[in-house]
Amino acid sequence: MITKLTELLGIQYPIIQGGMAWVSDSNLAAAVSEAGGAGIIAAGGRETDWVKNEVCRAKKLTSKPFGVNVQLMAPNKDEIVDMICEEKVAFVTLGAGNPIPYISKFKQAGIKVIPVVPNVKLAKRVQDSGADALVVEGMEAGGHIGVQTTMALMTQVIPQVDIPVIVAGGFADGRGVAAALVMGAAGVQIGTRFMVAAECSVHPNVKQKLIAAVDTDSVVTGQLSGHGVRGLKNKFTENFLALEKQATPQDELNRIAAGTNRRAAIDGDVENGMVLAGQCLIPLKEIEPVKTIVEAIMTEVRQTLTKASNMI
């Protein structure tokens, strides 16, 4: 399948894997790249050395293109940017901060730059600043989210820019990927579905909780303060939302939330940690190799597009 994304990155399928903090490492990224998509190592919350090691490890695991997701509010962001420019991964996705000052540096190093943007205005701005593609992420995604949904972003952003638009949030099967392509997306970014991949090193308790979850099991904390984070309903989110309703000061809320992603993802405490996950949970039925997941999705994409062609 050829799209503007497969051409840009030189990959087989229009699927990139979400850069999930404390989850997306060299194992998962290399597996997704080997399966024909493009994997991503998440630098968020990590030491620069850890990211460098993972990049080197991924290079040994696959000769195919993979990327790094950089959180631009991280204290070590400049160190990480320098390291990536030396190590020369295929592409970066840039979130949580202003990507524009970094675009030319990455491009000079021969690295494709794909900022994550929340609206039409910023989509146009990163295009004008030389971004190679962009990601728009609907608020059905897991982790830190904006306010627009995937359908609203696809409707409004795609017609306004010429560079490839990758859509994230709510994609867990081939029907969704087909719908995004039909709307003019160059590809999709999939996060939560890859958390139940065999190659994903997230704690097994998280995988089991994701597999057991249904459509109504995610919830957003921090929405009223403009710092929405989506994860699975549990003891932590119940307590946190109760504190939000009581107008608990933001500093106190930040203190309580700190470290809770790691507590779930690494330590496996899926009740007192925050299990970051998107809204599409029913398609997560079992632990499967990445290749099986990607092939199942792409088979369904082709079936769905074939059905669509019969509608006319």
Added chain:
Amino acid sequence: MITKLTELLGIQYPIIQGGMAWVSDSNLAAAVSEAGGAGIIAAGGRETDWVKNEVCRAKKLTSKPFGVNVQLMAPNKDEIVDMICEEKVAFVTLGAGNPIPYISKFKQAGIKVIPVVPNVKLAKRVQDSGADALVVEGMEAGGHIGVQTTMALMTQVIPQVDIPVIVAGGFADGRGVAAALVMGAAGVQIGTRFMVAAECSVHPNVKQKLIAAVDTDSVVTGQLSGHGVRGLKNKFTENFLALEKQATPQDELNRIAAGTNRRAAIDGDVENGMVLAGQCLIPLKEIEPVKTIVEAIMTEVRQTLTKASNMI
């Protein structure tokens, strides 16, 4: 175009018009039905006599099928249900309350029943109770909203039921409608785009504010308390959200919100009223006849599906 929805209602195009309280009257409903979709008169907040008059008026304006949206928490709901069963409109959509006790009554009167449901569990339940179709509405929609998005609902609900699934929320152009059909939806429900129709009787100030709005101009009040309502950002929403952040008691918030939809839609006070609207605002570019809107959307649906068939 033939889908399970066009067959169920005997209509030309798989588009129904959203039942928007204080906005959807016989003029708008009849225009949508005449254009090949199915119009809906909104009973929410209205006296039974007003609804009856609008139903009778719509029958004079069109011989094509139209429906009524019934809010099942309204104090006059039983009166309205009886009236509809006597007047025998083609179908009802049922929101804001438990639809199950009403299904058999409508069916005995020969009226198709289409409940609005928020998740997979209730979708299965209304199917098992004899609903003819159902609507799932993503939180990108305007007015009272749930928490799941259109993409999450399409991904998770459509494969779980056999009756036609109509998807609402975020549909304002033909690409979106094509994407929904590709995912297996039987049709879509469009609200906000029809608010700028020439035949829509909403106050002209509302139409101008909608046309001026961009993708970032909607906001949700009441989200933390589980009573989310989406509308355009203005003086009212700014004040209301500030009060929510201060943990203002729910009774006080309810008192402040009461009547604000009408204040905007009827009185035209688009700063102190709540201008209910969905997230897809950029496609609202000018005031056009309903027929022009519907034809433009359907032309784009066909173009989009043709492109999709070339992707395989």
